[in-house]
Amino acid sequence: MTLPKRKFDTLVIGAGGGGLRAALQLAQADASVAVVSKVFPTRSHTVAAQGGMNAALANVSPDNWHWHMYDTVKGSDYLGDQDAIEYMCRAAAKTVIELEHAGVPFSRMENGSIYQRPFGGQSQNFGGDQAARTCAAADRTGHAILHSLYQQNIRSKTHFFDEYFAIDLVKDEEGFVLGAVVLEIETGEPLLIEARTTLLATGGAGQLFRTNTNAHINTGDGLAMALRAGVPLQDMEFFQFHPTGIAGKGMLISEAARGEGGYLVNKDGERFMERYAPHAKDLASRDVVSRSISIEVKEGRGCGPNGDYIHLKLDHLGPEVLDKRLPAISESIRTFLGVDPSKDLVPIYPTAHYTMGGIPTNKSGQVVVPVDTGEEVIPGLYAAGECACVSVHGANRLGGNSLLDIVVFGRAAGNDIIEFLKENPYHRRMSQDSVDQALSRIARWDQKGEGESVDTLRRELQTTMEEYCGVFRTEEILSEGLGKVLELEQRMSQVRLQDHSKIFNTARIEAMELENLIDIGVATVTSALARQESRGAHSRVDYPKRDDVHWMKHSLYYKENRRLDYKPVRTKPLTVESFPPKDRVY
Amino acid sequence: MRFKIHRYNPETDKKPYMQDFELEIDSSRMVRDALIRIKAQDESLVFRHSCGEGVCGSDAINMNGINGLGCLTRLSSLKQPIEIRPVPGMPIIRDLVVNMDQFFNQYRAIKPYLTVNDPEPEVEYKQTPEQRDKLDGLYECILCGCCSTFCPSFWWNPDKFRGPAALLQAYRFLADSRDQATTERLEELDGPYRMFRCHTIMNCVNVCPKGLNPTKAINEIKKMMLKDML
Numbered sequence A: 001m002t003l004p005k006r007k008f009d010t011l012v013i014g015a016g017g018g019g020l021r022a023a024l025q026l027a028q029a030d031a032s033v034a035v036v037s038k039v040f041p042t043r044s045h046t047v048a049a050q051g052g053m054n055a056a057l058a059n060v061s062p063d064n065w066h067w068h069m070y071d072t073v074k075g076s077d078y079l080g081d082q083d084a085i086e087y088m089c090r091a092a093a094k095t096v097i098e099l100e101h102a103g104v105p106f107s108r109m110e111n112g113s114i115y116q117r118p119f120g121g122q123s124q125n126f127g128g129d130q131a132a133r134t135c136a137a138a139d140r141t142g143h144a145i146l147h148s149l150y151q152q153n154i155r156s157k158t159h160f161f162d163e164y165f166a167i168d169l170v171k172d173e174e175g176f177v178l179g180a181v182v183l184e185i186e187t188g189e190p191l192l193i194e195a196r197t198t199l200l201a202t203g204g205a206g207q208l209f210r211t212n213t214n215a216h217i218n219t220g221d222g223l224a225m226a227l228r229a230g231v232p233l234q235d236m237e238f239f240q241f242h243p244t245g246i247a248g249k250g251m252l253i254s255e256a257a258r259g260e261g262g263y264l265v266n267k268d269g270e271r272f273m274e275r276y277a278p279h280a281k282d283l284a285s286r287d288v289v290s291r292s293i294s295i296e297v298k299e300g301r302g303c304g305p306n307g308d309y310i311h312l313k314l315d316h317l318g319p320e321v322l323d324k325r326l327p328a329i330s331e332s333i334r335t336f337l338g339v340d341p342s343k344d345l346v347p348i349y350p351t352a353h354y355t356m357g358g359i360p361t362n363k364s365g366q367v368v369v370p371v372d373t374g375e376e377v378i379p380g381l382y383a384a385g386e387c388a389c390v391s392v393h394g395a396n397r398l399g400g401n402s403l404l405d406i407v408v409f410g411r412a413a414g415n416d417i418i419e420f421l422k423e424n425p426y427h428r429r430m431s432q433d434s435v436d437q438a439l440s441r442i443a444r445w446d447q448k449g450e451g452e453s454v455d456t457l458r459r460e461l462q463t464t465m466e467e468y469c470g471v472f473r474t475e476e477i478l479s480e481g482l483g484k485v486l487e488l489e490q491r492m493s494q495v496r497l498q499d500h501s502k503i504f505n506t507a508r509i510e511a512m513e514l515e516n517l518i519d520i521g522v523a524t525v526t527s528a529l530a531r532q533e534s535r536g537a538h539s540r541v542d543y544p545k546r547d548d549v550h551w552m553k554h555s556l557y558y559k560e561n562r563r564l565d566y567k568p569v570r571t572k573p574l575t576v577e578s579f580p581p582k583d584r585v586y
Numbered sequence B: 001m002r003f004k005i006h007r008y009n010p011e012t013d014k015k016p017y018m019q020d021f022e023l024e025i026d027s028s029r030m031v032r033d034a035l036i037r038i039k040a041q042d043e044s045l046v047f048r049h050s051c052g053e054g055v056c057g058s059d060a061i062n063m064n065g066i067n068g069l070g071c072l073t074r075l076s077s078l079k080q081p082i083e084i085r086p087v088p089g090m091p092i093i094r095d096l097v098v099n100m101d102q103f104f105n106q107y108r109a110i111k112p113y114l115t116v117n118d119p120e121p122e123v124e125y126k127q128t129p130e131q132r133d134k135l136d137g138l139y140e141c142i143l144c145g146c147c148s149t150f151c152p153s154f155w156w157n158p159d160k161f162r163g164p165a166a167l168l169q170a171y172r173f174l175a176d177s178r179d180q181a182t183t184e185r186l187e188e189l190d191g192p193y194r195m196f197r198c199h200t201i202m203n204c205v206n207v208c209p210k211g212l213n214p215t216k217a218i219n220e221i222k223k224m225m226l227k228d229m230l
């Protein structure tokens, strides 16, 4: 069988906000761009983002990018790279304006400027009063941004491969990344897309956990593709649990609900966040609020017949705020809980939400790996968005900083790719080996016979991750968890599909997604077990303190031999003075 | 609960058929939950779905004769056996999955992007809250296709009639105080088919899972055309 081929200047894998922003930059520079997405672009999970996107526009409260930078460094629990953070915060205002010009229907202030709301971890003047920095289109900001970016890509004639599933990257002998083998879901046929650069923008891996705010498709495929290509994953132990998922179901209730004045109460009706974060209260950083909720429940102050959730109070906000500022959330609460936020308390619980770790990149989106003396770029390979780790979020991401991250670094990657294309005007010959390896991933699922099902293993993986790698962790629990995910990895080879058809075979796609999830699960637990401190979202009961002497460094996990390596945090910003680590109080 | 589900795999089936399934499931769950559970037993069942909360627009299907999203339709709201079919009028790929090309082609045809000819200012285009309010009920469309694939005018002329979803989006840009392509947009929609095939049957309004009103948008466009002519 000969493998059909298509050739483009540049390939973007992923059509969320990150991928589409990069594609737009490239298409407008007249590069031929192929965007591959396993779902139609506007179905990407960026569409679900609610609350908004941070930029110090100062439309509502005094603000500047330097304060935003401080909050982000502090929010990251000093694990974020300060050069990248400065770059992002400086670029934020311009990036939001570009989006507005692209058509995003932001909510408005009386004077016609963009509406901004307060979000967690935002302050004026380096830790002072609450800031209002989150630019919002009601509570449908992600939808508004994703659709506008797709629309502008239509205008720029970007070439879309909708419902194509990327299998693996292809390389040449010298390690240049030269495109990917993808599978057309409708026909079930593989296709080789050759490109001089490849950008991974495949989003997060929330499906690792049983209860999560992510979509069915958020299986971290790009992370696993990078691992298989020999690239390490950075800081995978840091997984964000969002304080307010709908209890037991996982749908998100955005931080915007608290930004607009909602707050949390325990079974005694106490506004308990006042105890944990006297100053910022309900708008403390997410890691802080999630831990506080877990403690309330553990100590018997949870709500409901089993005392296993907490209440979010919105009924005092009034119909004006609920209908105008939080319409989609109110609707979700009615649909999925059958309660009325204008009258009833809303049951919530911390829920797996965001992958802080990912593919290590520099601030141009180039994928970088350590060599003896420093770092080296993998030629032709880029990553942006939730799958990348620049790292601007460090150990804990601030709400509203991810939409910013994906657009800022999607754009930056686009710009760097344009340079790379100029310097590398010709396609290179790829290694047949790497193509064959990708094809063997598909062929593996043609094996017939009896075996365990994908569904069984996926469910076990998700419960294992939730039980053994959740909000609170210890050596003992993590070791046991690692044993369990490794056992799942073993059992994976015995899994068989019953459906061997070609046309729109989603069972086969889900099988390959599960392989990806298992690789990422092993990476996450391994990195978490090794890190003997508590920092940001990684909370070790047995090492309750942050340890800057030994652990202010990024972890790097390699698939081969499950090896861990570390690299220093970049504490030197581009132009301003460094923010040295301090105790983190809210 | 009892289900009858449309099955068709072109590789093995000569023609489509309905298959019975029984499932123990809490009737307060959604249709999507049931489909996922059925797929766990029979992995060959194929349907699209993703976010599970009604924002991605993947899982438009036809349930007991009415289009809707599987993830927002409560099982208890449906009479048993629950009949689940693909959305009507579109070429079927497999089971509940249809080819949506015509639908997206019509969307692309209305030039769904903000068009401004003036030089770009270094700040945002200003828009008052009242001007912005005009976009409410329009920009929220998730392109699920429930409306257009439930519209008889679209079934008969999917290549010529833009359909309710695309027309709603056409109006989303016409209503945007920032957009400067009004004349071109109105001209593009003129003629016997593109918009005027709408016979106000209102199926679109009844099935839109986001509570949007394409018929009203079409009326607004007609009013704008009239004003433009005068």
Ligand SMILES: Cc1cc2nc3c(=O)[nH]c(=O)nc-3n(C[C@H](O)[C@H](O)[C@H](O)COP(=O)(O)OP(=O)(O)OC[C@H]3O[C@@H](n4cnc5c(N)ncnc54)[C@H](O)[C@@H]3O)c2cc1C
Residues within 6 Å of the ligand: A013, A014, A015, A016, A017, A018, A019, A036, A037, A038, A039, A041, A044, A045, A046, A047, A048, A049, A050, A051, A052, A053, A054, A141, A142, A164, A165, A166, A167, A201, A202, A203, A204, A213, A214, A215, A217, A218, A220, A221, A222, A252, A254, A353, A354, A384, A385, A386, A387, A399, A400, A401, A402, A403, A404, A406
């Ligand atoms: C419910 C929710 C609410 C949120 N709210 C906010 C908010 O208010 N503010 C904020 O800043 N952040 C928010 N976030 C976080 C933010 O939305 C995401 O981090 C961000 O949108 C991720 O964008 P992305 O472009 O990296 O990936 P995604 O939007 O997830 O896109 C991934 C893309 O990759 C494609 N893809 C993946 N694997 C493959 C494959 N194997 N083959 C082909 N294609 C593939 C997918 O089809 C998709 O197109 C929220 C997240 C969630 C879950």
Ligand code: SF4
Residues within 6 Å of the ligand: B140, B141, B142, B143, B144, B145, B146, B147, B148, B164, B165, B168, B207, B208, B209, B210, B211, B212, B214
């Ligand atoms: S108008 Fe409503 S039914 Fe039609 S595509 Fe948009 S959201 Fe779906």
